[in-house]
Amino acid sequence: MSTTLPVAQRDAATTSPEPGKTSKATRKGAGRIDPTYYWMIVPVLALFAFFITLPALVGVFFSLTNYAGYGDWKFVGLSNYVNIFKDPAVLQSYVFTFGFAVAATVAVNVVALSIALGLNARIKWRTGIRTVFFIPMVLSGLIVSFVFSYLFSNTLPALAERFGVTPLASSMLADEKWAWLAIVVVTVWQAAPGATIIYLAGLQSVPSEVYEAAGMDGAGTWRQFRSLTLPLIMGYLVINIILGFKGFLGTYEIIVGLTGGGPGMATQSVAMKIFSGFTGGDYAYQMANAVIYFVITLVISVIQLRLIQRRGVSL
Amino acid sequence: MTATISTGSPRGSGPSASTRPSAGSSRGSRPSAGSAGSPGKIRRSSREGYKVNWGLTVLMLLASLTIIVPLYFTVAMALKSADQIGTGTGLGWPNPMHWENLAEAFVATNFPAHFLSTALVTVFSVLGSLATSSLAAYAIARNWNRKFFRGSFVYLLSAMFIPFPVIILPLIKQTALLGLDNPAGVVFLHVLGGISFNTLLYIAFVRAIPAELEESARMDGATTWQVFRKIILPLLAPMNATVGIFAFLGSWNDFLLPQMMIADPALQTLPVVQMLFQGEFNTDYSLAFASYLMAMAPTLVVYILSQRWVLSGVMRGAVK
Numbered sequence: 001m002s003t004t005l006p007v008a009q010r011d012a013a014t015t016s017p018e019p020g021k022t023s024k025a026t027r028k029g030a031g032r033i034d035p036t037y038y039w040m041i042v043p044v045l046a047l048f049a050f051f052i053t054l055p056a057l058v059g060v061f062f063s064l065t066n067y068a069g070y071g072d073w074k075f076v077g078l079s080n081y082v083n084i085f086k087d088p089a090v091l092q093s094y095v096f097t098f099g100f101a102v103a104a105t106v107a108v109n110v111v112a113l114s115i116a117l118g119l120n121a122r123i124k125w126r127t128g129i130r131t132v133f134f135i136p137m138v139l140s141g142l143i144v145s146f147v148f149s150y151l152f153s154n155t156l157p158a159l160a161e162r163f164g165v166t167p168l169a170s171s172m173l174a175d176e177k178w179a180w181l182a183i184v185v186v187t188v189w190q191a192a193p194g195a196t197i198i199y200l201a202g203l204q205s206v207p208s209e210v211y212e213a214a215g216m217d218g219a220g221t222w223r224q225f226r227s228l229t230l231p232l233i234m235g236y237l238v239i240n241i242i243l244g245f246k247g248f249l250g251t252y253e254i255i256v257g258l259t260g261g262g263p264g265m266a267t268q269s270v271a272m273k274i275f276s277g278f279t280g281g282d283y284a285y286q287m288a289n290a291v292i293y294f295v296i297t298l299v300i301s302v303i304q305l306r307l308i309q310r311r312g313v314s315l
Numbered sequence: 316m317t318a319t320i321s322t323g324s325p326r327g328s329g330p331s332a333s334t335r336p337s338a339g340s341s342r343g344s345r346p347s348a349g350s351a352g353s354p355g356k357i358r359r360s361s362r363e364g365y366k367v368n369w370g371l372t373v374l375m376l377l378a379s380l381t382i383i384v385p386l387y388f389t390v391a392m393a394l395k396s397a398d399q400i401g402t403g404t405g406l407g408w409p410n411p412m413h414w415e416n417l418a419e420a421f422v423a424t425n426f427p428a429h430f431l432s433t434a435l436v437t438v439f440s441v442l443g444s445l446a447t448s449s450l451a452a453y454a455i456a457r458n459w460n461r462k463f464f465r466g467s468f469v470y471l472l473s474a475m476f477i478p479f480p481v482i483i484l485p486l487i488k489q490t491a492l493l494g495l496d497n498p499a500g501v502v503f504l505h506v507l508g509g510i511s512f513n514t515l516l517y518i519a520f521v522r523a524i525p526a527e528l529e530e531s532a533r534m535d536g537a538t539t540w541q542v543f544r545k546i547i548l549p550l551l552a553p554m555n556a557t558v559g560i561f562a563f564l565g566s567w568n569d570f571l572l573p574q575m576m577i578a579d580p581a582l583q584t585l586p587v588v589q590m591l592f593q594g595e596f597n598t599d600y601s602l603a604f605a606s607y608l609m610a611m612a613p614t615l616v617v618y619i620l621s622q623r624w625v626l627s628g629v630m631r632g633a634v635k
Contacts, residue, residue: 033458033461034538034539036538036539036540037454037457037458037464037539038454040450040451040453040454040543041450041451041454041455041464041467044447044450044451044471044510045467045470045471047503047507048470048471048474048507048510051486051489051490051503051504051507052474052477052482052507052508054485054489055482055483055484055485055486055489056477056481056482056485058485058488058489059481059482059484059485062485115375115378118371118374118375118378119375121368121371122366122367122368122371123367123368123371123372123375124367124369124372125372127622127623129372129375129376129379130622130626131619131622131626132379132382132383133378133379133382134618134622134625134626135382135386135615135618135619136382137564137618137629138564138568138614138615138617138618138625139568139611139614139615140567140568140570140585140586140589140610140611141568141570142568142570142586142587142589142590143586143589143607143610143611144385146589146592146593146603146607147385147388147389147604147607148385150392150405150600150604151385151388151405154404154405155388155404155405155406158403158404158405159404162404189381189382189385197626197629197630197632197633198633200630200633201630201633246478249478250478250479250480252480252570252571253570253571253586256570270480271478271479271480274480274481274483274484275480275483275484275575277484278484278487278575283484286484287484287485290480290481290482290483290484291481293478293480293481294477294478294481297476297478298476301476
């Protein structure tokens with residue numbers, strides 16, 4: 001696929017689209033360039049630099065100061081960074097965020113793949129059922145969380161009481177041990193359709209002849225799934241895991257809608273912690289936290305991209 | 316619930332599903348009978364037959380209740396009076412229905428103003444996303460052999476590695492300094508935040524457009540702008556739909572940026588307004604749910620009316 005492409009051009013590699021048109025580009029590229037092309041992209045680049053890159057640099061700068069978000073400041077070197085590693089509240093938010101992201105990634109992908117398999121099978125009323133399954137995609141995560149918040153704290157306990165299931169009789173959201181589970185459930189509700197779509201695209205790329213051949217050879221359904229479907233859609237699985245995990249690390253609105261970070265600080269995500277830098281007077285400190293968070297996500301991204309390259313998955 | 320669905324997965328795995336004895340044993344016999352008989356026969360029956368897998372259909376219907384029940388619940392709650400909500404589960408249908416809750420919430424939240432604000436942010440975000448990312452993608456794809464454009468592409472993509480929480484604190488300060496602590500500022504950031512992904516989607520598409528199409532127009536003296544507008548843009552229509560849908564949903568439902576950026580509560584967007592009902596002592600659930608319902612309804616209705624178009628657009632993004 002990339003055989004016609006010079007090695008240097010592969011540096012954008014993993015994320016760059018199929019390099020199909022190289023021959024034409026080189027043919028034209030020898031001459032002068034129409035300045036119009038610069039007009040098409042330079043304003044965008046300028047805005048991007050100003051609104052995305054500049055704040056990132058400013059943030060790194062202030063993470064080395066004791067700026068409170070207002071008033072005077074001076075350089076304090078790396079002491080913010082050192083303090084972060086000694087701050088149990090911050091460390092706890094990292095533990096929660098990563099645990100949550102792992103749980104949500106697994107749950108979302110299991111559910112999404114199941115739904116995709118179901119929608120791809122020979123079921124009746126496929127269009128209608130599909131429409132229903134994708135509804136969460138168009139709804140605000142915050143409002144959905146508010147609705148679920150009532151379900152978790154009132155409806156579920158009331159039902160549990162009626163049927164005598166005492167462990168569920170009190171609100172899950174008020175329970176330090178189980179509040180995270182409620183957040184995972186709503187995250188799955190909200191995020192599964194997006195992942196399902198990617199899986200559906202993957203399943204539809206599998207030619208049905210493959211199954212017919214396997215069926216003739218007497219492979220059972222589970223066997224077919226494990227030995228045929230799963231390997232054939234592996235690329236889509238990897239993409240879903242990467243996109244999902246990165247997204248779930250930044251979870252914010254569902255937590256705001258369900259627990260607000262509570263009870264206590266049991267469900268406080270790193271993002272929430274960082275945002276508290278607005279009001280808490282520890283702007284610089286939370287900026288240091290943000291930089292650490294960035295480095296961590298970057299490392300994860302690089303590892304994931306390496307994995308993709310090794311697998312030869314084309315994005 | 317997760318378990319219920321996942322047990323369905325192996326069964327749904329392929330066209331010759333339902334070999335499992337647990338469900339649809341009557342039809343489970345088909346593949347095995349086929350393997351004994353002539354192979355040509357199976358192919359025809361599985362192609363044209365489209366024998367409905369009823370066991371799986373029922374399972375999928377049950378699973379779809381996980382979506383329908385919360386929505387039903389929202390509607391039911393929105394139509395209840397405070398007394399009807401009481402201490403019950405909230406799952407019963409209200410009798411009588413209190414439609415006046417909707418009118419009350421309409422007034423209490425100043426719905427029209429926030430609807431307008433949300434709609435304006437969304438419209439401009441969608442238009443901005445379409446314009447900037449299609450132009451950028453065109454310029455990059457047609458000049459891929461030039462360092463500057465390739466570099467620009469990598470640079471824009473780098474945003475995908477910067478999580479929003481990392482830049483948000485300085486960003487808010489910066490936009491406030493510029494007087495962009497309003498819906499207009501949110502539009503800027505919605506456009507720029509989505510630009511990496513959107514450009515990526517477009518580039519693949521632009522590359523598939525043969526350059527010969529443009530060259531003949533250029534021979535006739537068309538400028539690059541004209542080529543883009545008259546030839547490329549119409550050809551991009553399917554991708555415009557895809558990018559537009561993503562931009563619309565992302566912008567309409569966004570909570571983080573409007574909440575943090577828009578200083579004037581009167582200009583706030585619909586999702587953020589729902590925070591109003593989260594006060595410690597606020598237990599007016601009928602009003603709250605009526606308001607939630609009204610905030611959810613627009614996208615829900617549009618989606619259901621145009622689901623075929625929406626889903627095919629979104630699928631296009633996934634296939635890429």
